[in-house]
Amino acid sequence: MSSTDFLLVENLSHRYGERLALDRLSFTVATGEIFGLLGPNGSGKTTLFRILSTLLPLQDGTVTLDDVSLRYDLAGIRERLGVVFQSPSLDGKLTVRENLVHHGHLYGLHGAALRERIDVLTDKFKIRDRLKDTVETLSGGLQRRVEVAKGLLHRPALLILDEPTTGLDPAARIDLWTYLQEVNREEKITILVTTHLMDEAERCNRLMVLDRGLRVCLDSPQALKASISGAVITVQTGDTEALKSLLSSKLQLDSKVVAGNLRIEAPGGQPDNGPRLVAQIVAAAAGQVESITLSQPTLEDVFIHLTGRKFETASEVAA
Amino acid sequence: MSTLPNPTSPSPVPSNFFNTVTLPTWTLTQREVVRFLRQKNRVVGALATPIVFWFVIGSGMGSSFKPEGAPEGFTYLEYFFPGTLLLIMLFTAIFSTISIIEDRREGFLQGVLTSPISRSAIVLGKLFGGAILALIQAVIFLALAPIVDLPIPWLALPGLIALLFVIGFGLTALGYIVAWPLDSTSGFHAIMNLFLIPLWLLSGALFPPTGAMTWVKWIILFNPLHYGLAAIRYILISPAAQEPSDPPFWFSIAVLLIFAAALLALCTWLTKKVRAAA
Numbered sequence: 186m187s188s189t190d191f192l193l194v195e196n197l198s199h200r201y202g203e204r205l206a207l208d209r210l211s212f213t214v215a216t217g218e219i220f221g222l223l224g225p226n227g228s229g230k231t232t233l234f235r236i237l238s239t240l241l242p243l244q245d246g247t248v249t250l251d252d253v254s255l256r257y258d259l260a261g262i263r264e265r266l267g268v269v270f271q272s273p274s275l276d277g278k279l280t281v282r283e284n285l286v287h288h289g290h291l292y293g294l295h296g297a298a299l300r301e302r303i304d305v306l307t308d309k310f311k312i313r314d315r316l317k318d319t320v321e322t323l324s325g326g327l328q329r330r331v332e333v334a335k336g337l338l339h340r341p342a343l344l345i346l347d348e349p350t351t352g353l354d355p356a357a358r359i360d361l362w363t364y365l366q367e368v369n370r371e372e373k374i375t376i377l378v379t380t381h382l383m384d385e386a387e388r389c390n391r392l393m394v395l396d397r398g399l400r401v402c403l404d405s406p407q408a409l410k411a412s413i414s415g416a417v418i419t420v421q422t423g424d425t426e427a428l429k430s431l432l433s434s435k436l437q438l439d440s441k442v443v444a445g446n447l448r449i450e451a452p453g454g455q456p457d458n459g460p461r462l463v464a465q466i467v468a469a470a471a472g473q474v475e476s477i478t479l480s481q482p483t484l485e486d487v488f489i490h491l492t493g494r495k496f497e498t499a500s501e502v503a504a
Numbered sequence: 505m506s507t508l509p510n511p512t513s514p515s516p517v518p519s520n521f522f523n524t525v526t527l528p529t530w531t532l533t534q535r536e537v538v539r540f541l542r543q544k545n546r547v548v549g550a551l552a553t554p555i556v557f558w559f560v561i562g563s564g565m566g567s568s569f570k571p572e573g574a575p576e577g578f579t580y581l582e583y584f585f586p587g588t589l590l591l592i593m594l595f596t597a598i599f600s601t602i603s604i605i606e607d608r609r610e611g612f613l614q615g616v617l618t619s620p621i622s623r624s625a626i627v628l629g630k631l632f633g634g635a636i637l638a639l640i641q642a643v644i645f646l647a648l649a650p651i652v653d654l655p656i657p658w659l660a661l662p663g664l665i666a667l668l669f670v671i672g673f674g675l676t677a678l679g680y681i682v683a684w685p686l687d688s689t690s691g692f693h694a695i696m697n698l699f700l701i702p703l704w705l706l707s708g709a710l711f712p713p714t715g716a717m718t719w720v721k722w723i724i725l726f727n728p729l730h731y732g733l734a735a736i737r738y739i740l741i742s743p744a745a746q747e748p749s750d751p752p753f754w755f756s757i758a759v760l761l762i763f764a765a766a767l768l769a770l771c772t773w774l775t776k777k778v779r780a781a782a
Contacts, residue, residue, distance in 0.1 A: 238618050260519060263620035274615035276535065278542050283535070290531035291619040293523030335615070339517065 190249075191216040191375055192237075192343060197246035199232050199398075206232040208398040209246070214343070214377055219369050221389030221406075222379040223484070229398040230379045231271075234347045237377070238268045251342050264292070267341030267374075269332050271348045277321035281312060281331055284320060285338060292339035299338075306334040310364060326357030330364065337368060344368070346378045350385065362388055383484045394488060401491050406484060413482040413490055415451040416459035420466065421476040422447060428473050435469045438462075444495040450486075451479075519620060525628075528621040532629025533636065540600060540637050550596040551641050555648075558588040561710070581652045586736040587709025590671070590729060592645050593638040594704055597672045598696060600634035601679030605689050627680065627771045634676030635669050642668050649740075657739055664739045670760050671732040677767035684774050707733050708750075728763040731756040 192214035199207040207229045214220045224230045235241040237248065239259055248255035248262075255262050275284050282303065289299040307313040310330040320328060329349060336344055346365075350358040362385065369376050378389065386392050387406045394401040394409075402409060422428045425442045432438040432449070440449045449466075451459040459479050467474055480486075489495055517523060540546060562581040607613035616626055643665070649656050657664060679696075686692050704710075706720060707729035713721050724730050735756040751759075 238614075240614060240617060260524070260620045263618060264517070264519065266618065268615070268618045270611060270614055272611045272614075274611040276539065276612050277610065278539050279535065283538070287531045287535050288615065288619075290527050291616065291621050293517035293519070293527065293620075295527060 191251060192220075192377065193247070193249040195247045197233070197236070197243075197248065199229075199236060199241070199244050206398050207236075210395075210398070210400055212393055212400065212403055214375060215391075217369070217373055217375055218390040219366070219376045219378065219388070221386045221392040222377065222395065223381065223383075223386045223392055223488075224379075224395035225381060227397070228395040230395050231347065232398075233395070234345065234379055237345055238266065238270075238347075239263055264339075265342040267336035267339065267344040269336045269344070269346040269349055271351055273328060273332065275320045275328060275331060275335070278319060280317055280319050281307075281323070282316040284331065285335060288335045289338050294339060302338055306337055309367070310334045324357075326353055326360065329353060329357070329361055333361070333364065333368075337372070337374065340372070341374065343375045343377060346376070348379055348381065350380075350382070358385070386484050392484070394491065396488075396492050402487070409484060409487045410482050413450060413486055415482075417480050417482050417486050418449040418451055418459065418463060418466070419478045419480070420447040420449070420474055422470075422473050423475065424473070428470055431470055431473070432466065436465055438466075441489075441493065443489055443493075448489065450482075450490065524620065524622045525625045528619070528625040529628040529632065532616070532625065533632040536600070536603065536630060536633025537636055539603065540633075546599075547641075550599065551592060551644060554588050554591040554595060555645065557591065558584060562588075579652065582654055582741070584710070585649065585652060585654055586733055586740050587704075587707070589642055589645055589668075589736060589740075590707065590709055590733050591704055592641050593668065593672050594675055594700065594729070596641045597634045597638040597675035598679035598700060600637050601630065601676060601683040602689055602692055604630060604680065604683040605686055605692055608687065623775045624772045627768065627775050630680055631673050631676045631768065631771070634679065635672035638672035638675065639665065639668050642672075654740065660739045664736070667732075667735055667739065667757070667760075670757075670764055671736075674728065674732075674760060674764035674767055677764065677771050680771045681767065681774060684771070703727060703729055706730075709733055728759060731759040731763075735760065 190213045194213070195211050197207055197210045198205065210229075210233065222230045222233065232241065236243060236255075239255070239262060243255050250262055251265055253261040253265065276287075279287070285303050285307075286299065289295065289302070294302065303316075304313070307316060310333065312327060312330055312334065315323060315327060320331065323331070333344075333346070333349065336346075349365075350361055353361065365376060365378070366388070368374055378385075380386055389406065391404065392406050392409060393403040402412075404412075420428065420440075425445065425447050428447055429440050429442065432440055432447075438449055440447050442448075449462070451462045463477055463479050467477060485495075558581070562584040565580055604613070607616070646656065646664075682695055683692055686695075706723050707727050708724060709729070713724045713730075716724070731751060734750040735753060737750065738753045738756070750756075
């Protein structure tokens with residue numbers, strides 16, 4: 186088996202009535218990588234997640250995991266999959282250990298093998314001293330760790346997580362990502378994770394950006410950022426249209442209006458292209474510029490570059 | 505560091521009957537019972553309501569009640585005892601299936617649905633759980649029988665418990681069918697109150713069907729609870745004091761078994777359909 190097509194998705198489409206949520210989507214995930222799925226709400230990433238997790242029926246297209254077809258062998262896919270949902274899936278009335286034991290039983294683990302596995306994972310996730318506590322008494326961050334440990338109990342081939350850090354404070358988010366990267370490295374578990382947070386997306390090996398059910402791009406975060414060659418300049422002004430035409434006529438600059446600001450991609454090549462351009466803009470449009478910022482491109486800039494829309498506003502439009 | 509798994513052989517666990525049906529059914533049943541018992545208000549609610557019912561209605565209607573052919577000294581509290589037993593089971597079994605709606609809302613169910621277990625194990629776990637809970641409550645109430653001079657039928661006790669289990673199983677299945685497609689517990693309460701209480705009222709629990717109008721008699725005839733009640737009464741009160749309208753014992757048992765089996769099939773069918781856009 187080639188390692189490049191561990192998870193193979195081809196021409197996947199999904200409709201809710203008339204609305205097309207996924208439009209002939211194709212991509213592959215390689216063994217051992219952390220694959221990120223980035224998109225605003227309504228981009229189709231949750232639909233894709235639900236199809237992969239077997240909660241939604243496969244309508245059109247093919248999905249194969251480790252040579253097992255999602256269409257013909259649901260149970261085979263389910264055995265190989267560890268799933269961490271965005272919403273909690275633990276029973277709050279039961280203790281951490283009870284939750285893990287029940288879940289192990291659902292995957293055919295029992296007895297000493299299960300106990301040992303629970304010990305290993307609760308050590309790794311530093312929740313071993315909480316095994317006797319009922320889940321509803323744990324903090325959100327701890328509950329998430331139990332969720333991930335639960336998903337890993339049966340040593341899945343692929344762990345899929347749907348916005349796993351939703352509702353966590355920044356410290357707990359960083360913690361969780363550290364654990365995920367550890368698991369990926371030490372247990373050789375392939376990870377597919379959806380997110381709408383740019384800083385999380387940058388931690389993935391490869392990243393697929395989805396927008397309105399279509400694949401916008403698929404590459405490593407570095408390569409995506411490199412696709413915007415230079416720096417990004419954002420200008421805040423009272424009259425964006427006036428400034429836009431002014432810059433276009435005076436400096437031959439192509440700019441976009443994004444979320445009420447004027448956005449200019451400075452050409453790459455020279456490292457001081459950006460600063461020089463800032464000076465030129467300020468000189469050309471004296472008095473019109475309220476503030477001007479120069480920044481290195483982020484994944485957010487990649488998204489804007491490719492879709493012409495800001496990430497958060499895209500989600501508002503789609504919602 | 506534990507043993508390093510080989511990523512290309514991800515399922516060390518064979519998918520045989522034990523792993524996909526027996527073990528998950530056992531574990532889901534156990535969870536169902538533990539979860540219920542940890543919610544004290546539910547235990548009390550399911551048991552106290554029918555007992556209050558029994559004392560209030562039983563004592564209040566006692567003097568005006570005289571079933572045909574009943575032996576001397578047969579009180580309404582005695583007549584009403586099997587009916588109350590049935591009511592306790594009905595409440596516990598049906599309302600135990602609220603946990604399906606809670607599981608769906610709280611997320612536990614999605615973890616179960618994405619696991620490789622047989623869908624019938626999901627159903628069986630719930631139905632065994634509900635049946636066991638109903639049985640526990642019924643046995644607690646049964647211990648009160650001596651208060652109204654009903655002797656506990658020690659010899660027939662295993663048979664009675666088996667009978668109560670079958671009744672509980674069928675009733676839980678009834679609740680399952682209603683609860684599975686629902687997203688809110690308030691909807692569940694509304695539907696259940698609409699046909700649960702009439703179902704019980706028209707089982708012969710409250711009054712014998714002998715004197716009822718023809719259409720009421722027909723409803724009673726097609727009411728599975730009627731057969732449950734007849735069978736309980738047969739064991740508990742003695743065959744001699746049987747209502748003239750009661751079906752034969754073997755017939756009641758057959759109806760109950762068919763009822764339970766048919767509903768089990770329906771539950772499994774419902775669960776196998778993947779719920780679109782859940």
